[in-house]
Amino acid sequence: MRSAASAPGKVILFGEHAVVYGKPAVAVAINRRTTVTLEDSGEMRIDIPSLGISFTGESGTPAGGILDYIMRALELYHDGSPLRVRVDMEVPAGSGLGSSAALTVALIGALDAYHGREAGPDDTASRAHRVELDVQGAASPLDTAVSTYGGLIYLAPDRTVRRLSADLRDSLVISSTHRSGNTAEMVASVRERYERLPEVMSMIMDATEMITRTACRFILENNLEPLGELMNINHGLLDAMGVSTPELSMMVHEARAAGAAGAKITGAGGGGSIVAFCPGTAGSVAEALGRKWNTLRAEFSSEGVLHL
Structure with a gap:
């Protein structure tokens, strides 16, 4: 079988x-x-x-x-x-x-x-x-x-x-650090910070929710232009949660300098990857990031789990 x-x-x-x-x-x-x-x-x-x-x-x-x-x-x-x-x-x-x-x-x-x-x-x-x-x-x-x-x-x-x-074709660039992130450890670290500073962390989570809802509204309106700026703000909040690293921040800023409309950590952080939103500039952003880090131009996939 x-x-x-x-x-x-x-x-x-x-x-x-x-x-x-x-x-x-x-x-x-x-x-x-x-x-x-x-x-x-x-x-x-x-x-x-x-x-x-x-x-x-x-x-x-x-x-x-x-x-x-x-x-x-x-x-x-x-x-x-x-x-x-x-x-x-x-x-x-x-x-x-x-x-x-x-x-x-x-x-x-x-x-x-x-x-x-x-x-x-x-x-x-x-x-x-x-x-x-x-x-x-x-x-x-x-x-x-x-x-x-x-x-x-x-x-x-x-x-x-x-x-x-949404039409996200040829607009996403992913770049990975040389250090893997550990999801369980990063989730635990955010939880510990939440327990130490519940009022502050609650405000950060509420602000993240507002960004996400706003992004969803723009996507439903087929207006993708504001997504980059919203990603930049989201990255700042992830940094405030304590999940960024100097290398991830460097990658984010280099992506923006190379022409990305926005860039942020994607996933748990502590290592791992960033995603850059690059409508019209994906090639130059991928080239710039690829000089130092593992970089790929990600394509949107409409298919989920497939039985082969």
Whole structure:
């Protein structure tokens, strides 16, 4: 028996970290996917070539990093029989591009096909979110929703998902630091700051919500021009939350200097990536950032989880 599924990575345009506290967020699926292939096996085996991971049942129980998501999903949604799990990642781990969500959604899709289960996207996203919650301790449903549905997503405070329409072609540039971020650690650090300074952090989260709602309104009006300025303000608030680093800030400012309308951290921060909104200037911005950092021109993906 063999089954396979893939799911896209994502870029958060507005609202990361605030979304953990019930605020809205806007994110977009990108054409970098993670594919999970399952096959019958005489022993448990996990292979992730891009990370140099090759685990067999004789090695004990795998743990740490992205392996925690695989093991938790298998505990919840598999019957315990030995499998070979192969993960092919175009979404770099720790990059802030939703690698764990893409992996989890693709694995659940492959497991559903393997067991002959039929599941709608709402159910898939919900189960993937449970895995992220169990592993991270705190997680919004945003990443798993984007990897499940694809497209441009607005996650409302009541956790309903709304698909938006906007022409983002050839306008997004992503650049990654040489240091990976740890989502669980960064979520915890924001929570600790919130506990120390609840009134200040509450105002920061409220301001982030206002930016996200304003961005959504402009997108619905098909007016994308203000998005860059809103991204710049959102970055300042993420810095105030304590999730930026000198390298991330340098990348943001170099993107703006090269012609980006706006740039900000995307994802948990503490390392990882920035996203620059560059209508008409994506080439020059990518060239400037690419001199120092891993840089790609991300394309919008309308497709979410796919059974292969």
